[in-house]
Amino acid sequence: MELPRVDTSRNPGCAARSCGSSGDQLSQLPEHIRAKVRNHPCYSEQAHHYFARMHVAVAPACNIQCHYCNRKYDCANESRPGVVSEVLTPEQAVKKVMAVAAHIPQMTVLGIAGPGDPLANPERTFATFRMLTEKAPDIKLCVSTNGLVLPESVDELCKANIDHVTITINCVDPDVGTRIYPWVFWNNRRVMGRAAAEILIEQQQKGLERLTARGILVKVNSVMIPGVNDEHLVEVSKVVKAKGAFLHNVMPLIAEPEHGTFYGLMGQRSPSHDELQRLQDACAGDMAMMRHCRQCRADAVGLLGEDRGQEFTLDKIEGMEIDYAAAMVKRAEVQARIARELEEKARSSKVQVISIEGLKKPRSASRPVLMAVATKGGGVINEHFGHASEFLIYEASDAGVRFIGHRKTIPYCEGGDTCGDGESALDRTLRELAGCEAVLCAKVGFEPWGALEAAGIQPNGEHAMEPIEAALAAVYAEMRAAGKLDAKPVAQQKAA
Amino acid sequence: MALEIIETCVNCHACEPLCPNQAIYQAIPHFLIDPDRCTECIGDHMDPQCASICPIEGAIVDESGQPLHPIGSLTGIPPELVACYRAALEAVKG
Numbered sequence: 001m002e003l004p005r006v007d008t009s010r011n012p013g014c015a016a017r018s019c020g021s022s023g024d025q026l027s028q029l030p031e032h033i034r035a036k037v038r039n040h041p042c043y044s045e046q047a048h049h050y051f052a053r054m055h056v057a058v059a060p061a062c063n064i065q066c067h068y069c070n071r072k073y074d075c076a077n078e079s080r081p082g083v084v085s086e087v088l089t090p091e092q093a094v095k096k097v098m099a100v101a102a103h104i105p106q107m108t109v110l111g112i113a114g115p116g117d118p119l120a121n122p123e124r125t126f127a128t129f130r131m132l133t134e135k136a137p138d139i140k141l142c143v144s145t146n147g148l149v150l151p152e153s154v155d156e157l158c159k160a161n162i163d164h165v166t167i168t169i170n171c172v173d174p175d176v177g178t179r180i181y182p183w184v185f186w187n188n189r190r191v192m193g194r195a196a197a198e199i200l201i202e203q204q205q206k207g208l209e210r211l212t213a214r215g216i217l218v219k220v221n222s223v224m225i226p227g228v229n230d231e232h233l234v235e236v237s238k239v240v241k242a243k244g245a246f247l248h249n250v251m252p253l254i255a256e257p258e259h260g261t262f263y264g265l266m267g268q269r270s271p272s273h274d275e276l277q278r279l280q281d282a283c284a285g286d287m288a289m290m291r292h293c294r295q296c297r298a299d300a301v302g303l304l305g306e307d308r309g310q311e312f313t314l315d316k317i318e319g320m321e322i323d324y325a326a327a328m329v330k331r332a333e334v335q336a337r338i339a340r341e342l343e344e345k346a347r348s349s350k351v352q353v354i355s356i357e358g359l360k361k362p363r364s365a366s367r368p369v370l371m372a373v374a375t376k377g378g379g380v381i382n383e384h385f386g387h388a389s390e391f392l393i394y395e396a397s398d399a400g401v402r403f404i405g406h407r408k409t410i411p412y413c414e415g416g417d418t419c420g421d422g423e424s425a426l427d428r429t430l431r432e433l434a435g436c437e438a439v440l441c442a443k444v445g446f447e448p449w450g451a452l453e454a455a456g457i458q459p460n461g462e463h464a465m466e467p468i469e470a471a472l473a474a475v476y477a478e479m480r481a482a483g484k485l486d487a488k489p490v491a492q493q494k495a496a
Numbered sequence: 497m498a499l500e501i502i503e504t505c506v507n508c509h510a511c512e513p514l515c516p517n518q519a520i521y522q523a524i525p526h527f528l529i530d531p532d533r534c535t536e537c538i539g540d541h542m543d544p545q546c547a548s549i550c551p552i553e554g555a556i557v558d559e560s561g562q563p564l565h566p567i568g569s570l571t572g573i574p575p576e577l578v579a580c581y582r583a584a585l586e587a588v589k590g
Binding site: 065 | 504507509510513542543551552570577
């Protein structure tokens with residue numbers, strides 16, 4: 001028996017349960033919004049398996065300080081917001097975008113996200129957008145901002161044809177804000193303390209209202225900081241939804257001492273996978289949640305979860321001759337082909353849902369199971385266990401299969417004996433996969449196979465090249481048939 | 497009377513457009529202030545603009561070499577922790 005994918009349009013009463021469901025997390029939204037984000041990897045969970053994005057680092061200046069950011073730190077191996085290898089001029093950025101667009105035809109979206117705040121660098125940011133509108137009209141333009149000068153920038157954003165904006169909103173209460181933002185630059189002065197948080201919050205909310213009033217799609221990013229704003233983010237989710245934000249992306253704090261940030265040096269901890277998921281589920285009662293964010297660098301290139309930035313460094317694009325007219329034709333073909341594939345997929349999943357509705361539910365509800373998947377994109381299981389630098393995590397239950405998030409690791413085959421602190425790459429992966437009961441990949445080697453089994457995670461290479469959700473549903477059905485869902489997970493039995 | 501940008505500058509560009517005297521210019525390895533043009537913003541603003549937006553503690557100093565925003569004053573990180581961190585960074589760089 002195959003399990004249905006959760007279909008929220010048929011099931012409006014359980015939006016909270018199902019809005020993380022793969023490809024369907026936006027299904028409660030009106031059709032015109034879904035049409036706008038259908039090929040946007042950062043907004044649509046389904047799209048992120050197929051379409052790529054890029055950021056250009058033209059905006060180095062910032063007008064606020066956040067406790068999770070350190071402007072001194074830059075490392076090519078680091079992947080997180082605010083980090084870049086080289087700041088570009090608008091002209092260099094345009095050249096890079098056109099080079100990437102020609103080489104990665106499924107790249108649909110160009111975002112400016114820093115490394116500072118795009119709207120604190122209005123000349124550089126808008127010069128880049130203006131040139132791209134003219135030279136590469138087939139690319140969607142996005143911007144990501146802290147919101148401090150957003151209300152005053154809305155007209156300019158509209159003129160620049162930006163139809164997607166992301167605002168990072170970590171709080172709506174200044175008392176929470178004082179523990180996140182030490183200062184803002186406002187009216188030619190540096191403002192510190194509670195007043196800084198008050199100004200920032202007021203501007204963010206005003207900016208959000210003005211954007212949605214103009215019909216611009218707004219996604220809200222929030223950084224989950226345990227003990228600071230974790231409980232408060234449920235309130236944030238309610239407020240931003242009421243003001244018209246269409247998607248909320250709650251991301252885990254990244255804080256390590258070596259980053260030199262306030263939180264990193266002061267020992268502020270990051271949330272666990274479990275805490276993050278619980279908060280996302282709590283917020284999901286109120287609005288569509290994004291769970292596939294990779295918290296990418298301000299100069300990332302490629303599918304989410306991969307970074308091909310090194311293929312397009314300044315010295316490399318210098319030598320590239322780009323025929324953009326020809327590239328546009330190819331891009332349109334490739335993107336149309338992907339769109340057809342997705343439509344086809346959507347049709348077959350609807351048929352599946354209808355055929356399943358007549359089936360009887362199991363007598364007693366089975367417990368949900370977390371499973372990990374290794375994929376290189378395309379919505380199929382096509383990555384070897386040893387090559388995966390991240391795993392996608394899904395929850396399978398009687399209600400269907402839903403996407404939960406991703407977990408980064410060091411590829412087992414590249415990790416060498418240890419990675420820094422004496423932990424082997426395999427140990428790290430096992431730790432990251434804690435809570436999962438199966439891992440589906442294209443192939444798994446002999447050594448990790450044994451280690452995974454010992455950790456209570458069943459390796460599975462039988463569904464190579466199959467669509468992710470269908471494979472997970474099949475594995476869940478097998479587990480049920482084998483009576484594995486009646487017992488506690490293997491890992492818990494061992495711990496007991 | 498002029499301010500100076502020192503080597504801890506991270507080239508973030510934030511100060512350059514704010515200067516009422518166009519005294520700040522991009523240079524290698526970091527931005528610089530033309531001392532003949534800098535007025536420390538007296539007559540134009542309440543506070544020197546470059547030092548009011550610069551995110552790096554200690555990167556802008558006055559004529560006597562005193563930082564306008566000493567270590568710890570902007571981020572709230574205790575100076576001894578910052579010193580520790582900077583020493584560790586230097587050690588890694590060799």
